[in-house]
């Protein structure tokens with residue numbers, strides 16, 4: 001049984017000040033302004049058309065938070081600020097933080113959402129702001145490049161020839177899988193506006209001859225195929241269970257006999273009260289999607305069983321479930 005929260009921890013969680021201080025500094029792009037030289041707040045306020053009194057208060061807090069340094073009256077980035085929060089840095093993660101800042105307004109409506117069950121959102125960022133969506137995917141791609149090869153090994157795709165990454169984003173997994181399995185060819189299916197970034201990443205990886213782009217809406221359009229393996233990674237939480245069950249049924253028809261569907265997301269325990277991160281993520285999804293949610297592995301397995309996948313196995317607790325289309329089925333009714 002985990003210990004209860006202390007009063008100090010309750011205050012720490014409830015006083016969200018540092019969160020908004022950091023997000024605002026990223027939104028104002030203060031770290032980029034300090035990337036080459038230290039500034040006094042007088043100079044920086046003039047340079048950026050900001051209010052010097054307010055900027056000084058904000059920047060002093062950023063010093064205490066250890067993302068800025070103050071020497072005499074001059075401010076500069078600390079190592080971590082310089083590495084991750086300067087736009088021109090190859091390791092910039094600010095795009096992810098900018099998305100969180102943009103979603104701040106939705107969080108202020110959480111009380112209303114809990115009263116009515118309705119979120120203020122009707123479309124996700126990949127539909128409403130493709131540029132921000134692509135920027136976020138580019139950061140996730142850089143981070144995901146570390147985990148893609150491990151996922152490729154874990155899934156053991158030996159012998160598979162055709163792989164579909166449904167809602168494949170920047171193509172992170174398609175690239176990692178093709179690099180790990182020389183026999184494999186991949187298709188990345190995604191919204192047309194997302195695939196501009198995907199194409200760039202595939203070119204950078206020199207895999208244009210083995211990875212095909214398929215633009216479309218996976219709820220409405222044909223998925224091509226048939227495929228030996230289909231992956232849906234971080235897709236399920238944008239939709240309700242009924243829509244996901246229908247999508248799983250649709251994918252079933254695009255698999256060869258013996259082919260596999262792999263569902264990767266953040267799954268909850270049957271009690272829905274852990275893992276702790278995922279329970280908070282579920283609230284984030286509640287306010288930031290129209291009808292998305294986090295699911296338990298049992299719910300996900302249920303969609304797969306109903307679609308006819310058998311066996312269905314959990315490859316990684318709370319994260320990956322795989323179902324196989326039985327061999328006696330004729331593959332690919334497409």
Ligand SMILES: C[S@@+](CC[C@H](N)C(=O)[O-])C[C@H]1O[C@@H](n2cnc3c(N)ncnc32)[C@H](O)[C@@H]1O
Nearest residue numbers: 126167168169190191194216217218219233234
């Ligand atoms: C969170 S990203 C996941 C990307 C990738 N699968 C990964 O794990 O890194 C969700 C992706 O789903 C795509 N997507 C969302 N709705 C879609 C739809 N109706 N049809 C096709 N793609 C969609 C988005 O464009 C985005 O690339």
